[in-house]
Amino acid sequence: MNMDQLKRQAAARALEDVRDGMQLGLGTGSTAKHFVELLGERVRAGLKVIGVPTSEATRLDAIRCGVPLTTLDEIDHLDITVDGADEIDPELNLIKGGGGALLREKIVAAASDRMIVIADDTKWVPTLGGFPLPVEVIPFGLGATRRAIEKAFAECGVSGQMAVRNGKDGHVFVTDGGHWILDAQLEKIEDPARLATALSAIPGVVEHGLFIGLASSAVLAGGEGIRVIERRKPKGD
Numbered sequence: 596m597n598m599d600q601l602k603r604q605a606a607a608r609a610l611e612d613v614r615d616g617m618q619l620g621l622g623t624g625s626t627a628k629h630f631v632e633l634l635g636e637r638v639r640a641g642l643k644v645i646g647v648p649t650s651e652a653t654r655l656d657a658i659r660c661g662v663p664l665t666t667l668d669e670i671d672h673l674d675i676t677v678d679g680a681d682e683i684d685p686e687l688n689l690i691k692g693g694g695g696a697l698l699r700e701k702i703v704a705a706a707s708d709r710m711i712v713i714a715d716d717t718k719w720v721p722t723l724g725g726f727p728l729p730v731e732v733i734p735f736g737l738g739a740t741r742r743a744i745e746k747a748f749a750e751c752g753v754s755g756q757m758a759v760r761n762g763k764d765g766h767v768f769v770t771d772g773g774h775w776i777l778d779a780q781l782e783k784i785e786d787p788a789r790l791a792t793a794l795s796a797i798p799g800v801v802e803h804g805l806f807i808g809l810a811s812s813a814v815l816a817g818g819e820g821i822r823v824i825e826r827r828k829p830k831g832d
């Protein structure tokens with residue numbers, strides 16, 4: 596089974612938790628796209644749900660698949676968000692943002708009763724950090740923000756190269772919110788919660804890709820089948 600088929604399997608398993616009448620957060624990326632497509636099939640067969648997309652790309656996919664959409668201004672909570680991840684550790688802490696959608700993804704995940712992470716099992720790691728950590732920043736004052744981020748890294752015992760992300764066209768990648776992304780090659784983040792707090796305190800940082808205590812469960816698809824890992828602590832702890 597190839598990687599894409601594994602991603603679709605994980606998406607299909609998450610879909611089993613979706614019930615009629617649910618309000619859903621719709622993640623971004625190649626794995627979440629499978630979920631939106633499979634959800635669209637169920638909607639066309641009569642399932643009644645409404646979704647909040649986490650990016651413009653997902654919004655367009657959802658429209659194409661016939662999934663009705665709303666916003667977090669029109670509804671007061673989401674039942675489940677289903678989203679992919681770039682790395683998942685045994686505490687279900689995540690690195691997200693490889694596709695640049697981390698800000699909306701975190702807002703939507705935080706507004707959800709449950710977040711189900713779907714992935715192929717190569718995303719499962721003992722320690723976060725192998726995947727470059729995305730930090731979404733305001734272009735104004737970037738030099739000062741970079742220095743503050745480096746200071747936060749040093750205080751949290753991590754270090755590594757940091758670079759402004761470019762898009763496929765070779766120009767600076769601009770997020771849906773109009774910001775830039777710094778990708779930091781940290782290799783190993785021993786205390787992701789501490790680093791998350793330190794990054795969130797920096798004025799020019801809009802958001803970062805560490806998702807701490809947000810995922811309720813992870814559905815991992817691999818050659819041996821599907822594994823569902825439930826979070827031990829309640830959401831938000």
Ligand SMILES: O=C[C@H](O)[C@H](O)[C@H](O)COP(=O)(O)O
Nearest residue numbers: 624625626692693694695696
């Ligand atoms: O910004 C993008 C998101 O955080 C994605 O969910 C993440 O990068 C995983 O994407 P994929 O399923 O394509 O590996």
